Every structure is written in C-alpha cells, then in structure tokens.
Amino acid sequence: LPLLVYVPEGLAALSVGISNGLQSPLLIDEVSVLPHASLAPASSTQERRPAKVLEAAFAAIRTQALHVRNVNWTAIERAASDMVGDASMGFDEIQALQFALTSLGDGHSHRIPARDGSAAPAVPAPATEGVRHAAIGAASYVSIPTFGSMDSEASLQFATRLRDIVEADAGRAGHCGWILDLRGNGGGNMYPMLVGLWPLLGDGTLGFFVSPAEKTGWGMEEGRFGAIAPRLPPRPPLPNGSGVSSPVALLVGPRTASSGEIVALAFAGRPAVRSFGERTAGLVTANHPIPLPDGSTLALTVADITDRLGRTYPNGIDPDVRSRGMPAASIETDEAVRDAGAWLESACR
Numbered sequence: 001l002p003l004l005v006y007v008p009e010g011l012a013a014l015s016v017g018i019s020n021g022l023q024s025p026l027l028i029d030e031v032s033v034l035p036h037a038s039l040a041p042a043s044s045t046q047e048r049r050p051a052k053v054l055e056a057a058f059a060a061i062r063t064q065a066l067h068v069r070n071v072n073w074t075a076i077e078r079a080a081s082d083m084v085g086d087a088s089m090g091f092d093e094i095q096a097l098q099f100a101l102t103s104l105g106d107g108h109s110h111r112i113p114a115r116d117g118s119a120a121p122a123v124p125a126p127a128t129e130g131v132r133h134a135a136i137g138a139a140s141y142v143s144i145p146t147f148g149s150m151d152s153e154a155s156l157q158f159a160t161r162l163r164d165i166v167e168a169d170a171g172r173a174g175h176c177g178w179i180l181d182l183r184g185n186g187g188g189n190m191y192p193m194l195v196g197l198w199p200l201l202g203d204g205t206l207g208f209f210v211s212p213a214e215k216t217g218w219g220m221e222e223g224r225f226g227a228i229a230p231r232l233p234p235r236p237p238l239p240n241g242s243g244v245s246s247p248v249a250l251l252v253g254p255r256t257a258s259s260g261e262i263v264a265l266a267f268a269g270r271p272a273v274r275s276f277g278e279r280t281a282g283l284v285t286a287n288h289p290i291p292l293p294d295g296s297t298l299a300l301t302v303a304d305i306t307d308r309l310g311r312t313y314p315n316g317i318d319p320d321v322r323s324r325g326m327p328a329a330s331i332e333t334d335e336a337v338r339d340a341g342a343w344l345e346s347a348c349r
Helices: 052-064 073-085 093-104 152-170 190-196 259-266 335-347
Strands: 110-112 133-136 139-143 178-181 204-210 215-220 248-252 273-277 285-291 297-307
Touching: 052 073, 052 093, 052 285, 052 297, 073 093, 093 110, 139 152, 139 335, 152 190, 178 335, 190 259, 204 259, 248 259, 248 335, 259 297, 273 335
Parallel strands: 139 178, 178 248, 248 273
Antiparallel strands: 110 297, 133 139, 204 215, 204 297, 285 297
C-alpha cells in the first residue's frame, strides 16, 4: 500500500505512525521509504492549474483558524500551492487542502464533500434513530447517538424525543438518576442534544467559546439555545428536584467526539455527576462552516470550547471512573452501565 507524503524543504526529521484504529494487534511485514521526486516551487513561466478551492479556503484560514498563529502558515500555504502547481506530482486541490488542514494541528478541521446531485436522494433515517431508552432499577438509561443533521425539523424531532424521555421518566414513582451513554456519539449538531437535555442541565452558562479574539459564553435560557437551535415549547422544570439536582452518570469513550464531548462537558461542574469509561477523542473545539467554490464545505476549527469553570480539554475528557469505553452487545452485560448503576444506587439513598 504506497503512501505518498509531501516533505517540505528543510525538514530535519519525519516520524510516521501506523494504526488500524482498533485494540487488536497490527502486523506489518515490511516498511520501506523511497524518494519519489523533488518538488520545486513552480516557476513564474510555468502554467499553473486553477486553485479556486485552495484560494477560498486559505482566505478563511488566514483570518479565522484557531491555530494559524501557532504554525508557519506562510510556508504551509506556499507548500500546498506548489503541490498543485506541479502537475507531474499528481496532487489535486483536495489533497493539497488536506495537507494544509493537517498541518494546522487542530485535528478537527476538515472538508465536507459536495453532495452528488446526480445520485438519487437517500431516504433519510428517522431523526431519533439510535436513541435507546430503558429503565435500570430506579434509574433511566438513555443513549445519545451521533446526530449530524442541520435540518430544523429533524433537529426538533431529536430534541423533542430526548425531552419527552426525561420528562416522562422523571414522573415515574421512585425514579432516581440517569445514565447518559455518549460512547457512540461522534459529534454533529450539538444543539438538539443539549436542548433535549435541558431539564437535567437547566438555564445559564454551560461553557465558553474561546478564540484568539474573544471569549463568548454559551448556555440556555428557558430551555432555548439561541436562534440556530430547535425551539421547543416552554415547559416547567421537573418537579421535586428531579431535574438539575438528580444524579447523572455519563458514559464516555474513545468514540465520544466533538459534540458528544461537548454534551459531557456541559455537565462538568454540575452537582451529582460522575463519568465512567475511557478518555474521549479530544476534539473539544468549535468548527465554523465555510462554503467552497466546488460546492463542498470547509469545517474550520475556530475556537476552543471550555466548561462552565473555564477548563479546556485539549487531550480529551478523562472519566472519573475507568470502565468499559465501548458499548457491550446488551445493556445487561455492559460493564460501564453496571458501574454507573451501582454508583447511582448509592447516590440515591
């Protein structure tokens, strides 16, 4: 499997890591490094291919990228442009853009391809697919999956489903505590997730967006989260302290990323919360969508996200209790669910 790597001029050392993304061993029979070609900057007389996507992306990165001041962006931009300028190397704009985004070092910026208009539109999955709900003794188990849609109706359905579960179970006789499973939540649209969990989070500041230019608080007011979030009808808080003071166990793991991490972060600093599992992915940053000329979108990391106490999580969120970071085949055999249930049982006494 050949891998072509662009090496900027003057690089003193190059480290290469290989992983299959799984816990199982990865066996490598042979690795060799061979020079492919020397890429010199294109001369002023050499015909250059149009690079409209790069130009638009670079204009946004220069002024908005979170880490642009932490790298030699001038050299990165020049190298990416030269990759496209020499047709003999076979790099296209998208590969050059990926090189530039990787060089930023935030680990979160990425390009979202344009939707293929020639393909038949896929039948959308139900907005609430993946939301699992069960009673575990006096507590409630709720899985909160990835939700990537920006469609207003789908967002409303997702938020309403979560809110309905929370409000219905809170009225159950003898109910005490929540297990919120974020281990399969790889991110997407954070607003329906948070609005749906408003009864357990309450109003007020939950954290901050911190960019090089400013620090802005984020949170909810009367269960609403600004103009871009789904707007559920106003509802009263849960009775008898069963909402913001009820014990909450969070299940997290390596697949908990981006908006999934932000949901966990929203509970940081709230009383009666404990997390179980393994360290999360480490993508606790805010991405801003920027349209590109080819119809694709640049999701550019523009800010760190902190919890309500101002703490950042550049390497991910470490749980309070080490437990299973991946969901088991069933809730009944899940180690993290069992550990969380035991804690809730003691917390509810």
